[in-house]
Amino acid sequence: MIRCLLLALLSIPLAGQPGLYIDLKQGWRGSAGAGPEIFRPDYDDSQWTPVDFTQPQRRQRRLRRTVDLPDDANRAQLALTLGCFAFTYEVFVNGRRIAKVGDFDDASLTQLMRTRTFPIPADAFVPGKTQTIVLSLGGGARASLFWRSAGPGLYLLTDRTLAPVGEGARDLQLSRSQHTPTLILCVIGLMLCIPLLLAWIGERDRTELLWLCGYLAATSAYGLQAILLIAPDARPFTRDGFIWLQILTRYGALAMSTSFVVAALGFRLPWVHAAIWLAWLWLQLPFRLSQHFGYFTFATAGLSLALVAASWTRAATARAPLGRHVFLLALSLSAVEQIASRIYPGAAGSGEYLLQFGSYFCSSRHLMVLGVAAVMVTFLLQQTAAQRREQQRLAGEMESARNAQRFLLGGGGTVRMGGCELDTVYEPAFEVGGDFHWTREEPDGALTVVVGDVSGKGLKAAMLVSVAIGILENERSSSPAAILASLNAGVLRHAAGGFVTCCCVRIVAHTVTVANAGHLAPYCQGAELNVEAGLPLGIVPDSTWAESSFRLAPGGQLTIVSDGVVEAENAQRELFGFDRTREISMKSAREIAAAAKAWGQNDDITVVTIRRPG
Helix, strand or coil: CHHHHHHHHHHHHHHCCCCCEEECCCCCEEECCCCHHHHCCCCCCCCCEECCCCCCCCCCCEEEEEEECCCCCCHHHEEEEECCCCCCEEEEECCEEEEEECCCCCHHHCCCCCCEEEEECHHHCCCCCEEEEEEEECCCCCCCHHHCCCCCCCCEEEEHHHCCCCHHHHHHHHHHHHCHHHHHHHHHHHHHHHHHHHHHHHCCCCHHHHHHHHHHHHHHHHHHHHHHCCCCCCCCCCCCCCHHHHHHHHHHHHHHHHHHHHHHCCCCCHHHHHHHHHHHHHHCCHHHCCCCHHHHHHHHHHHHHHHHHHHHHHHHHHCCCHHHHHHHHHHHHHHHHHHHHHHCHHHCCCCCCEEEECCEEEEHHHHHHHHHHHHHHHHHHHHHHHHHHHHHHHHHHHHHHHHHHHHHHCCCEEEEECCEEEEEEEECCCCCCCEEEEEEECCCCCEEEEEEEECCCHHHHHHHHHHHHHHHHCCCCCCHHHHHHHHHHHHHHHCCCCCEEEEEEEEECCEEEEEEEECCCCEECCEECCCCCCCCECCCCCCCCCEEEEECCCCCEEEEECHHHHCCECCCCCECHHHHHHHCCCCCHHHHHHHHHHHHCCCCEEEEEEECCC
């Protein structure tokens, strides 16, 4: 019994002896054209080209290798492990096909490259040591480099018990992990689309922002989709693999990039945009998908490079700032990258290539697009900051102008002048306006009131208001018609095509004298006074204005308003109108102005009420 146990213990190391394990990575030769004779072990392949399996094989050809089996090899339990070298291929052992991956004629059956293990039937071997393995490769699929292998994988002839299990899943997991930098760039790219889109919404005339947003979104979406499809069961060239979305985003990005360059450089060339997108739509036809996209890349990138060169020449002549040259450099590098990606040997017609950083890979296309977007966003932020500073400066100046105008016109409110209660309200539609009012108490106790409205709005109208107030401050005449004549002469000197409506009122005891230059007639005791309107100021040099006299009884009220009250407009586009103005003309100036503002202010509002104590 003890002897049996000892024999069993001694047999354990023998049972653990390694089985057949032959590394097949070296020794392969390839040829584009070969007949059935290549399957014979004695075939002379010395004229074939040596094959480096550290790089994926993307040409349609045959690969051949012979291997010598040990005499004790168990030919009934052998397996062949092949790494990541092609999308579609067939495996032959001694002329017998033992496996087929994908289909040479049906792209929908194509899966991503990964290590695969195939059991070899015992009857596939021939007598003797030397065995022949032939690989028949299909043409390289026009696929993203993300779907190509991250490494060469394993190439082994082993016992089935020693064949690597799950190596293909590890290949794809490693590939996805190695593309993490590109994945991060795609996420950042999509995030950058948000400020670009918001900036375009704020400035619709800057179409380059919209084109860049589309360019960035399409490129990032393509990269995200390609990386997320790295999975063992993925069939990227099927409807489930969103093949049309891949094509639309990948090549739509080329069209958007050129449209972006045209818009960013300030070229007004609508025919260029039309030609680009018509060509892109034409290329979407199914029978053209694999034929002309390479030419489209050269055409769009070449056009972009030509436009950048023209702009650079113009910038050098005009001595543009450094920032402009940096931006042009980024655009030119992007165009050069697109052209280089078509002729770079490692890309093999894929339209892109990868940059390696240690054990990680980064797409040159995504890196370049993100760089251009970063430059554009930086310039956009700088421009926004400059615009904000300019707006703050203008706002400060407008506030100063507003305060100066209020100082010229007085603070408003109720005062006693010339034996009357005078109430004034001024509400400009903007920071400064074109309405004005001016009052003066004469030495004889008379009260002179002038209310005017300059044509136009804003700062230009406010400047003419300052001129009118200056003339009135130096006016010595007490006649309303004479005051209007002086104003007319001053307005003609400074208005530069504008005009002023004006109403001048003089009140002495019970008598009211009115001269009107195209202004709204005053209201007295809730009724519109019948006065001659006359021409506005600033139109005819020698105009004259008639004076009308009325009696203002004790307790009576005279109300003068600008057209901002009558022309107030609500959401239904209904004017406040003369009737409503007349109905509230006996209220205080503040109440009248508030009613017009509540209705819907769209012009300067000025209200002056003169009440004679009862």
